[in-house]
Amino acid sequence: MSYVIEGTTGAWELVIGLEVHAQVISRSKLFSGAATAFGAEPNSQVSFVDAGFPGMLPVINRECVAQAVRTGLGLAAHINLVSRFDRKNYFYADLPQGYQISQYEHPIVGAGAIEIELESGETRTIGITRLHLEQDAGKSMHDQHPSKSLIDLNRSGVALMEIVSEPDMRSPEEAGAYLRKLRTILRYLGTCDGNMDEGSMRADVNVSVRREGEGFRTRCEVKNVNSVRFVMQAVEAEARRQIEVWESGGTVEQETRLYDPARGATRSMRSKEEAHDYRYFPDPDLLPLTLDEAWVEALRRDLPELPDAKRARFMRDYGLPAYDAGVLVAEQATADFYERVARGRDARLAANWVIGDLFAALNRTGRDIASSPVSAAALGGLLDLMADGTINGRIAKDVFETMVESGADAAAIVAQRGLRQVTDGGAIDAAVAVVLAKNADKVADYKGGKDKLFGFFVGQVMKAMAGKGNPALVNAALKRQLDGGA
Numbered sequence: 001m002s003y004v005i006e007g008t009t010g011a012w013e014l015v016i017g018l019e020v021h022a023q024v025i026s027r028s029k030l031f032s033g034a035a036t037a038f039g040a041e042p043n044s045q046v047s048f049v050d051a052g053f054p055g056m057l058p059v060i061n062r063e064c065v066a067q068a069v070r071t072g073l074g075l076a077a078h079i080n081l082v083s084r085f086d087r088k089n090y091f092y093a094d095l096p097q098g099y100q101i102s103q104y105e106h107p108i109v110g111a112g113a114i115e116i117e118l119e120s121g122e123t124r125t126i127g128i129t130r131l132h133l134e135q136d137a138g139k140s141m142h143d144q145h146p147s148k149s150l151i152d153l154n155r156s157g158v159a160l161m162e163i164v165s166e167p168d169m170r171s172p173e174e175a176g177a178y179l180r181k182l183r184t185i186l187r188y189l190g191t192c193d194g195n196m197d198e199g200s201m202r203a204d205v206n207v208s209v210r211r212e213g214e215g216f217r218t219r220c221e222v223k224n225v226n227s228v229r230f231v232m233q234a235v236e237a238e239a240r241r242q243i244e245v246w247e248s249g250g251t252v253e254q255e256t257r258l259y260d261p262a263r264g265a266t267r268s269m270r271s272k273e274e275a276h277d278y279r280y281f282p283d284p285d286l287l288p289l290t291l292d293e294a295w296v297e298a299l300r301r302d303l304p305e306l307p308d309a310k311r312a313r314f315m316r317d318y319g320l321p322a323y324d325a326g327v328l329v330a331e332q333a334t335a336d337f338y339e340r341v342a343r344g345r346d347a348r349l350a351a352n353w354v355i356g357d358l359f360a361a362l363n364r365t366g367r368d369i370a371s372s373p374v375s376a377a378a379l380g381g382l383l384d385l386m387a388d389g390t391i392n393g394r395i396a397k398d399v400f401e402t403m404v405e406s407g408a409d410a411a412a413i414v415a416q417r418g419l420r421q422v423t424d425g426g427a428i429d430a431a432v433a434v435v436l437a438k439n440a441d442k443v444a445d446y447k448g449g450k451d452k453l454f455g456f457f458v459g460q461v462m463k464a465m466a467g468k469g470n471p472a473l474v475n476a477a478l479k480r481q482l483d484g485g486a
Contacts, residue, residue, distance in 0.1 A: 003171030005209070007243045012209045014239050015216060016169035018231070020182060022161045022192040023136070023200035024067045030135045030159035031058030031101065038198050042141075042152040050157035052096030057285050064159040065289065066299060067191040068108050068133050071161055073300050074189045075128050077112025081293060085133075085286045088278045094138035094151050102134035102162075104280045108289065114165075114185070115308060116177040117326055126178050127166030136160050155199075161192065167206065167216070172232035179203060179228050180330070184307050188332050196226045203231050205259075207238040209246070217242075218252045222259050222266055234259035238266045310335055318347035327355055333369045340376035345383050353379060357397070361404045374403050382410040394467050395419050419468060428461075428469055432477045435460045446482060454478065 004011040029036060032049040049056040072079050084106040087099040109131035117123050138156040142149050163182065169175050183194035183201060194201045203226075208219035220242070222234045237259065242252050257266040305313070307329045314325040314335075328351060329335045342350035358379065362372060382400060385391045391399065391414055402413050414420060435457060436443050446453040461474050 003173070004212075005239055005243060007247050009247050011212065012239070012243050012246075013212055014170055014172075014235065015167050015208045015210060015219070016171075016175050016235055017167035017206040017219075018165045018169070018175060018178060019204040019206070019221075020163045020165075020179070021136075021202050021204070022071075022163060022186055022194070024064050024133075024159035024161055025191055025193060026061060026063050026067060026159055028061055028063075029157040030061050030064050030133065032157050034157065036158050038195075038200070040154055042150075042154060044154065046153045046156065050096075050153055052098070058101060058283075060286065060289065061159065064133065065108070065291075067159075068131060068161055069291070069296055069299050070189050070303065071163070071186065071191045072109030072112065072131055073296075073303055074185050074191075074306055075109070075112035075114060075131070075163075077128055077131065078110035079291070079296050080106065080108055080110055081291045081296070082106070083108040083132075083289045083291075085283045085289065086280045087283050088134075088280055090278060092137070092140075093149065094140045094153070094156070096138070096153065096156065100135060100137065101283055101286070103132035106288075107132035108291075114178060114181055116174065116181050117322075118173060118177055121322070124168075124174065126168045126174075129164040129166055131161055131163045134160050134162060167208075167219075172235040175205070175235050176228050176232045179231055181307070184330055188304055188306055190304075196228070199226065202226045205231055205234050205238070207235055207242070208252075209239050209242045217246075218254050220252065220254060220266075221256050223256050223269060225259055230259060230261055233261065233264060234266060237264055241266060304332075318342060318351070320348065320351055324351045324355060331369065337369050337372070337376045341380045341383070343380075345380060345387065349386075350380075350383060353383065353400075357400055361400075365404070373405075373407055374400070378403060378409060385410055385414060389470065390414060390420055392467070392469075392471050394462070394471075398467075428465075428473050428477050429481070431461050431464050431469065432457075432474070432481050435464055436481060443482065454482070457482070 002013065004013055024030070026036060028034060029047070029050065032047040034047040034050055035045045037045070049058055069079055083103060085101050086104045088102045088104070089099045091098055107130045111130070112128035114126050114128065115123055116126060136155045136158040138151055138153040140149050140151055144150045165178065169178060186192040186201075187194050192201060196202060202224050205222040205225055206219045207222065208217045210217050220238060222238055225231045225234050238257065245252050253271070255271050256269045258269050259266050310329045311325045314320045314328060315322060320328070328338045334354070338350065338354050341354060358372065358374065361374070362368065365373065367373065382396055382403070386393060386396050399410050399413050399419065402408065403410060439457070439460065442453050442456065457478050458474060461478065462469055462471075
């Protein structure tokens with residue numbers, strides 16, 4: 001069922017498109033050799049080109065071009081062998097040249113697509129209109145001085161990929177799923193780190209509403225949203241604002257807005273500019289960018305296995321359900337960790353431990369998979385102890401928690417604490433006999449037809465054996481003594 005918002009006059013459908021600005025992973029900027037490291041002292045990574053000094057000529061960064069092509073290939077998009085850089089003219093304090101070098105009519109990457117998965121299990125294909133390269137502006141800082149705004153040009157000239165979607169999304173959930181999937185693809189490709197809190201990936205959210213069966217109505221752009229959660233909230237807030245305007249008899253004006261998370265609302269920033277307002281024209285200092293088809297094909301051959309292909313392989317080779325495979329491939333580091341654990345072992349059990357116990361431990365300790373207190377080899381060792389009968393699943397849970405806290409090896413913990421599983425049939429029979437003797441009334445109830453008491457007896461025997469009894473042997477001994485009367 002499609003997502004709609006009920007207004008006072010009926011249902012409204014959402015129409016959403018995203019323009020994502022993704023900072024290219026490159027040691028230097030798009031048109032200069034200045035560094036791009038995050039967190040440097042203000043204005044410490046600025047060349048004469050970035051600062052807009054007269055007579056300074058831009059020189060294209062080959063690696064930035066390669067990164068854009070890799071991204072286009074990863075989005076199953078058309079690569080334009082000839083593209084062009086234009087000047088987008090506007091005047092602002094953090095844009096020292098007075099224009100931004102961007103691509104307008106002739107982008108480096110054309111149409112592509114992303115397939116997203118929703119919580120319901122439904123999949124949808126979201127079209128990509130284009131990807132173009134452009135340089136970032138500097139940053140205005142308004143909180144450093146009581147009466148002045150300061151300018152940091154470290155970001156000036158940093159290479160950005162602007163990835164523009166078709167208006168194919170129809171709900172906040174779809175917008176969130178699209179952004180997460182795009183970020184995953186970029187990280188797999190190594191073309192953008194996707195760190196939205198550092199500003200290396202941010203989204204302009206285009207929202208409009210309409211009645212079912214209508215054409216598009218006026219859209220508004222919510223600028224520079226820097227988290228998936230805020231994108232979803234901004235979609236909802238802006239859609240509800242527009243519905244109120246239309247239903248009150250007003251007209252939605254095309255404009256640029258900002259999302260205020262504290263108020264859960266959007267506010268007007270400026271009227272929306274059109275292309276002619278920027279007076280685009282070809283940059284006279286840069287020749288058209290011409291790519292060699294063989295070079296593009298070489299980049300294609302070197303692409304890593306991407307999330308959709310990896311997910312399909314995990315389902316096929318490891319027998320994982322679609323949900324588990326999707327969770328494991330969402331981050332490349334997690335997928336790699338899982339494969340190291342699963343290799344030569346029960347793949348479904350490995351997935352359960354990674355998604356369940358390991359993820360819970362990482363959340364609890366505030367770590368990510370790269371800094372996991374339990375390595376893939378260590379977790380695999382724990383699974384090996386279960387597989388060879390050294391410990392049972394219940395003991396394994398306790399051992400794992402000790403591994404998280406101490407970093408110790410599973411086998412060492414088992415040996416030190418004497419946790420080896422009891423498989424001696426005589427010892428298990430003796431423990432079962434003691435439990436049954438202590439609970440003669442329940443034994444009578446069980447034999448009278450209360451079969452559910454069997455679980456009670458299992459629990460009591462395991463408790464008596466400090467959890468170290470082999471579950472299969474305990475179950476067999478109980479059945480033998482209860483049902484056989486031994």
